[in-house]
Amino acid sequence: MKRGRTKYDDSEFPVFITTTITHHISVFHIKLLATSCLQLLEDVRKKYEMKIYCYCLMPSHIHMIVQSINKGDLSNFIREWKSFSAKKILEFANEQSPALLELFRRSAEEFGLTKEQSNQVWMPRFDDLQLRKPETTRTKINYIHGNPVRKGLMETAEKFLYSSAGWYDDGDERFLTLTDIKGIIY
Numbered sequence: 087m088k089r090g091r092t093k094y095d096d097s098e099f100p101v102f103i104t105t106t107i108t109h110h111i112s113v114f115h116i117k118l119l120a121t122s123c124l125q126l127l128e129d130v131r132k133k134y135e136m137k138i139y140c141y142c143l144m145p146s147h148i149h150m151i152v153q154s155i156n157k158g159d160l161s162n163f164i165r166e167w168k169s170f171s172a173k174k175i176l177e178f179a180n181e182q183s184p185a186l187l188e189l190f191r192r193s194a195e196e197f198g199l200t201k202e203q204s205n206q207v208w209m210p211r212f213d214d215l216q217l218r219k220p221e222t223t224r225t226k227i228n229y230i231h232g233n234p235v236r237k238g239l240m241e242t243a244e245k246f247l248y249s250s251a252g253w254y255d256d257g258d259e260r261f262l263t264l265t266d267i268k269g270i271i272y
Contacts, residue, residue, distance in 0.1 A: 096160035096216075100139055100153045100270060102226045105164060105212035108193040112145035113175055113186070120248050123171040124261035130167045131262065134159045139267035142230045143248035144237065149230040151217065151267065164212050172207035220271040227267065 107113055114120040120143055131138055136159065139151040154160045179187040193206035217223040231243040231251040243251035252258040 095157050097154045097157045098216075100137075100151050100217045100223060100267070101160060102215040102217055102230075103150045103152055103160075103164065103212055104147060104214075105168065106147040106209045107175075108197075108206050108209055109189065110146040111186070111189055114143050114248065115145045116178070119175055119178055121261065122174050124248065126170045126174060127167050128262050130163055130170065133166075134163045136160075136163050137265040138250075138262050139265055139270075140227050140230050140250040140254070141262060142233050142246070142250070144233055144239075149233060151223070151226060151230065153265075160214070168208045168212075172205075175207050176205055223267065223271045227271070 114123065124143060127138075127141075130136075135155045137153040137155070139153070141148065141150040152160065152163070154163065176187070176190065179190065187205070190205040190207055194204055197206050197210065215226075217226060231249060231254070234240045234246040234249060235243050240246040243249065244255040245252070247260065250260075250262070250264055252260060253264050
């Protein structure tokens with residue numbers, strides 16, 4: 087049975103998003119890929135005027151809390167970012183990592199893609215949860231910011247470079263323009 091996308095107004099409440107590289111392949115431990123894909127995320131954020139409240143780019147996936155200005159922009163925003171970032175990742179793999187490129191080629195075969203789509207970088211879907219209650223939103227923020235600590239990547243969330251935890255701690259914006267979520271959760 088094919089799963090369908092939950093239908094709701096993505097501009098009404100913030101949405102918790104998770105999207106993952108196929109087979110949880112760790113590509114974002116490579117600084118060049120992490121920073122360039124976050125810059126692409128910022129570019130697409132500007133285009134769609136998305137509010138990003140918090141994020142954490144882990145080695146094989148990203149968690150975010152986002153909200154669109156216009157109903158329906160969320161899927162377009164995620165699809166476009168995944169497309170641009172996949173191209174950047176494949177460009178890197180083609181130039182510097184034939185083994186990585188082979189993993190994405192095998193993923194394409196597993197997903198039954200056509201010859202025109204010979205590589206699959208991202209899982210085809212993304213998971214989303216509309217955050218209607220402040221306590222649920224606080225729980226998800228803590229989950230997102232705590233992820234690098236739980237996975238042993240960093241001793242404190244605020245020190246993890248590819249996360250908004252530092253912004254909430256000391257105003258260090260790093261890669262993305264963020265919207266303060268305090269007005270929503272208090």
